[in-house]
Amino acid sequence: MPIQSGGMPHHSHPFYMPVKISSLTSLSHYATDNIPATNSCIMFVWEGKGQLEIDGELHSLESGIIMTFAATSKLKLKTEQQLQGMWIEYTSMPNHRQEQNFLNGSPALHHASAQLIALSGELYSAWIEPDDRKPFKVQQLFTQFIVDLHHELAAKKETSGSWIENVFEYIEAHYNEDITREQMATLAGVSPEHFSRTFRKIMGQTFSAYITLLRIRRAQQRILTSSPNLTTLAHEVGYEEGTYLSRKFKQLVGLSPTAYQNKNKKIVALNYNHTAILRVLEIMPQLGVYSDWHRSLEQVPASKQLTMNEGNSSLLFDSIALAEPDIIISYNIPENKILTPVAPVIELPFMQMSWREQFGLIADVVNRRQRAEEWLGHYDGLCHAANKKLNHSIGSERGTAIVWELSSRAAYCFSSSYGRGCQILYGDLGFKPPSIIMENGIMDSGYLVSSIEEIGTYPADYIIITSIPSSSEGRKRLSRLLRSRDWKQLDAVRNNRVYILNQGDMFYGFDPLSSQAQLKELLRVMTS
Template identity: 55%
Template sequence: MIVTGGNGTIELEGKQHNLTCGTLLCCSRTLSVSLHPQYQLHGLWIEYSTLPPQQAGANPLNNGIPLNAGSSKACTLASELLKIWEAPAQDNPFALQKLFSELLVELYRTKVECAQTSVQWLDQVLQHIETHYNEDLTRVQMAELAGVSPEHFSRTFRKATGQTFNEYLTLLRIRRAQQRILTDRPNLTALAQEVGYGEGTYLSRKFKQVVGVSPAAYHRKNKRIVTLNFNHTASLRALEVMPELGVYSSWMERLELAPSQDKLRFEETSTASLYQSVAAARPDVIISYSLTAESKLLLPVAPVIELPFMHMGWREQFRQIAAIANRVPQAEAWLSRYGELCHEANLELDRLIGTRGTAIVWEIGEDTAYSYSSSFGHGCQILYGDLGFRPPAALLEQGLQRSGYLKAPTQTIAAYPAEHIFITSIPTTHEGLEQFSALLHSSSWKELDAVHNGHVYQLHQPDLFYGFDPLSSLAQLKMIMQTITSQIYIV
């Protein structure tokens, strides 16, 4: 198995491991494996047999360590292999076999190279600590797991992490305790046992050594918050809280919701500069989507609260962030006002159109269009969640609810008819606009009921509809209602 994107977990012989881009699994089919995808996990899973059959453990790829880090070349070869598997080249009948052999050679080279470096055993040890931090772990045990002497283990571990084994284990336990305090109100004694300490007083003492205040004081204090995406920044701004450092969308900046300084553009930031910027903000907590590598990187700075994308609606995320910021009453008041607006909007739609029917939102790029489920936002959480419209059957048949979105060539989107069609963005290049114009003048488009009934709406607000947060949802609700009631029609 070669992971080429997303993340998840895999259970090998009863032990869980994280999966990220580049993770490589090589094992015999007798190994007990259970895969748990989380955020858009994708890659290649190959099962193959050797002729003549090899004895157990004789395969050179199965060196006793099934899970490790692969190479970028392996990911590229895996992607090319899948492409040729799905669309064989008639003029190159052995391309698949050639790529498969190249992939096996690259996987073997990677595994041999990893086995010869301390990175291999260090990653294995860190993963073991991550999974078993609440157990009675010792330096000697970890050295035995790594297959090196305790002295060599200590030198390498400190050089890689900047901390001794005991310091790292204590920090990890305290960060887990902080995460639980931020998202729940656990009993101190139960929390101590949960993170690997025998009693609450010992946890409290260790907590104060690392954090500077007691667990109770940490829960009560007004926290310095850093947000690593603009949806969570917008949730704080809806609560009238300004993060110490945050990511802001261009839509938020136009509304003057962003400060002139202390802004973070996460997609443009290197790993080193991300750490420096976040550390300089001296946060008490960092809020993000699931970012395994960044969470480990920022472990020395503050606890990272990961709110899983697609598995949490914007209301649930908003409430979680409000709890972290000690703004729960304000969040409930905000949601109550939003609920009243949704109620008024539904009364208006009952009067104007009655039964809702189907609706679809399209973001149209240069040659590709995207539509989404309510779990991905983009205004669909409003249409399908708050206003009672339904996704068209053709979308559901394509697995919209499972994947969260549908990608289709622009010229084919008339194959997904809906009673109301919303277009939130259009191409910006000359070639893209020509394709879009060709779609609007095609017979398949003109035959759609939504076109005949004047229910095709061009909103052209990609920045606004990209948000999946309280402020964006409120603005999207208002724009959708204004559009439907004023009947803006594309010709």
């Protein structure tokens, strides 16, 4: 090691030290502007699914992914399936400026090795249950974690074709313009010949064929979600004439745009909510994702059920391609791009559309608007009857209500944009969310996270618990809550207005089928 004058060692690299390690479920409690600017952060997802927005850029979260970023980054988390994992804040010694941290700005590691996953579990356990006999264990594990993460990120960088990623981003933004192979090769910094070989190896088709495919897919999406004039549509996707678009459309799809719009289509739905919408519209998807609760309502052939294989996009692609769908319905997630060669993907924005709006849009796509309106009329009738019954039972002044979903490690409450029965309580039945969760920003994130023991600090006139922990550890924490002073002093507890339903799978859905069941269950317990 080099020695400076005065005999002190010179550190060519900083020494990294963990400041805080916690469960990923606590992320919503961390405002990045409250984290010291000298710190950096690591997010490691063990289970679940969601999206993380970092400084305006959206990243998909799934099992095995690791994200690294500076504390000065602006974060926004959206959870689709409950996230489990590890959230780390760390600093460097000596106190280097955080932008010099070699991890900041690194690309996401999408498939952490089994060794790194096991090491992360040891690190988390050592942090939350320190061993006084091994005071340096956390630091040793963290140092090894950083070293292994660095090695895996370096290996990824060596094997990734970063210029290809840049090219695809450009194509997505400019597919309707006159872009050429030579322009893309210049953008990539490679020869046109090398560009063509690499592109065809990755995509299985030429650059020009892919541009045509992308334009026709965009045309299909527009045809399915509106009724554009053919000439206008041609201009939108990059062609000068409607007749030329029609010819290209028929070559690729096998039908004219009009015939495609009118045909009965084979559909693949990539999540529970959209599968349920299709079933309410009396359509059996070619493949759909079904919840356990949905499967308890009807027998679904195994051949019609789609398993979302975490971290295995090629297997998912093969399953969907074999179904030969005419339409794929999904939320707007980055993984949808790999499905472009298979069929047009109708993307619905996550947490930005109510279940009624999603229902209506999908009904239009599959030409079942009348069926949707009939069903909504029936549902509104149920809501009217429910409100009359509540008026008789508890009065017209509803008061506040809060919904909790308990896992083994944390408790979650929600806004109406996230569902979980809140779309009914706050939207259909006239209850209000407690001011404390409004002040904590639930309308921005869609949900808040608390420890189970802290639920007693969130007062509401009515408390609904839709699921309780399945583990012995979680049950013990729930038991401590129910014995706590804060809990016993809540008005809802003293007035016998706490409803423990433990039907998390039913309340997870944000669709017509689940909402109707949730309405009936909420009415049953609140008027019994």
